[in-house]
Each structure stands twice: as C-alpha cells, then as structure tokens.
Amino acid sequence: MKNFKKIxxxxxxxxxxxxxxxxxxxxxxxxxxxxxxxSSVTLSSTADGSIGGDPAATKMSVVVPTVLPVAVGTDGTVxxxxxxxxxxxxFGAVKVANISIEAAQGWSxxxxxxxxxxxxxxxxxxxxxxxxxxxxxxxxxxxxKNASKQTLLTDAIEGxxxxxxxxxxxxxxxxxxxxxxTPVSEAVTNTAIASVLFIIAWDAV
Numbered sequence: 001m002k003n004f005k006k007i008x009x010x011x012x013x014x015x016x017x018x019x020x021x022x023x024x025x026x027x028x029x030x031x032x033x034x035x036x037x038x039s040s041v042t043l044s045s046t047a048d049g050s051i052g053g054d055p056a057a058t059k060m061s062v063v064v065p066t067v068l069p070v071a072v073g074t075d076g077t078v079x080x081x082x083x084x085x086x087x088x089x090x091f092g093a094v095k096v097a098n099i100s101i102e103a104a105q106g107w108s109x110x111x112x113x114x115x116x117x118x119x120x121x122x123x124x125x126x127x128x129x130x131x132x133x134x135x136x137x138x139x140x141x142x143x144x145k146n147a148s149k150q151t152l153l154t155d156a157i158e159g160x161x162x163x164x165x166x167x168x169x170x171x172x173x174x175x176x177x178x179x180x181x182t183p184v185s186e187a188v189t190n191t192a193i194a195s196v197l198f199i200i201a202w203d204a205v
Contacts, residue, residue: 061089062162062200065175070128070193072181076115084175086134086198088162096160096173098199099140099153101130107193108147115180123183128193135159135173161203 030037046053064086071079088094103109111117112129121127132152133139137159140152153160163170 058092059090060092060094060200060202062094063087063089064198064200068175068177068196069190070179070181072179072184076118076181076183078115078179078181080177080179084177086162086173086175086200088171089165091164091166093164093203094162094200095156095203096134096153096198097156097201098151098197099132100149100151100197101132101142101194102149102197103128103147103194104192109142109150109194110147110180110182111144112141112178112180118180118182121182123185125182126193127182129180130177130194131179132175132177132196133159134175139176156201156203 028037044051044053045055045057047056048054065081065084068084069081073079086096101109107126107128110127110129112131117129118127127147129142130152131139131141135158137157142150142152159173162173165171
C-alpha cells in the first residue's frame with residue numbers, strides 16, 4: 001500500500017511539472033514530401049522575463065524633479081534651475097499627459113508675464129505667476145482665473161514624448177520654467193510656494 005501511494009505521488013508530481021513546462025516539444029507531424037507544419041508563436045509578459053514566470057506588464061520607471069527652485073532678487077529678477085529634466089528609465093515610450101500647479105503656504109497664483117505686471121501689488125501679497133515648457137514645446141502659463149490651482153497642460157504636445165530607455169538620445173526631456181513674484185519684506189529660504197504635478201502615461205496606440 002505504501003509503495004502504491006509513493007507511485008501515485010510520483011505520477012502526480014510528474015503531471016504537475018509537465019503542466020508547468022512550456023510545450024515547445026509538442027509537435028505536429030509532416031508525413032509527406034512538400035507537406036507543411038505550423039508552429040504558433042505565443043507571447044507571455046512575465047515579471048522576470050522567464051517562460052512560466054509570474055504574469056506582469058512592462059514596468060514604468062520615470063524620474064521627475066523633486067524640486068523646481070526659484071530665486072528672486074531684490075529688484076524682482078528671477079532665476080531658475082537650468083538642469084531640470086524628466087528621465088524615462090522604462091523600456092516603453094512614455095509621455096507627459098497633464099501638468100497642473102497648486103499654490104501652497106498662503107501663496108496665490110497670478111497671471112504670468114512681465115514682472116512689471118506686479119508693480120502695483122502690495123508687498124507680502126504672496127502672489128506669483130508661473131511658466132513651464134518641456135523640450136521644444138510651447139510654454140504653458142498661469143492666468144488670473146484661479147488663485148489656488150490651475151491645469152497648465154491637458155494633453156501631450158510637442159516636447160512631452162520620451163522614448164524607452166534603449167534610446168538615450170530621446171528618453172529625456174528638459175524642463176524650462178520661469179516665474180514672477182511679488183515683493184517680500186523679509187528674506188525667505190527654500191519656502192515651498194507651490195507644487196507642480198506631472199501625470200505620466202504610456203505613449204500607447
């Protein structure tokens with residue numbers, strides 16, 4: 001009886017292994033000269049790229065800046081970072097599908113333009129206008145319609161597209177941005193006045 005149970009267990013184990021194995025050895029027989037045989041090509045996306053691995057889609061890995069620094073001088077002149085960029089480390093192509101900005105810590109959004117447009121604003125009114133562009137794309141700017149949150153980009157445009165990581169000449173887009181800021185009566189340092197939200201999506205058909 002014990003030997004019978006061992007045999008049954010062995011048969012079940014063999015069947016299980018066979019069910020997990022890929023059926024590349026399965027064949028159709030060509031039994032005449034000039035006959036044809038057909039092989040189906042199957043695709044499985046797996047976590048580790050192995051046949052029989054856990055099912056998984058292509059992994060997205062896109063790096064966006066944690067900070068977009070702005071410095072304003074005593075005469076209202078603004079400087080911004082020149083090395084800001086978005087990097088696509090994914091295997092697949094991606095795009096920036098949406099950009100929005102939300103004011104923070106008592107600051108308000110204003111229309112972007114020449115700094116002279118803020119000349120009549122009171123000191124410490126905590127208002128700023130913002131402009132941003134990706135790659136060679138057109139600048140997207142804040143307006144005076146909503147002081148707390150604005151959507152700057154609703155759909156991907158030129159400059160928003162990045163190739164997969166296999167093409168290092170096209171998997172990165174530069175971020176160019178600018179601002180105008182109302183005067184402050186006391187020095188501020190690394191104060192978070194807003195958050196920019198980038199929505200990243202696959203560049204899919």
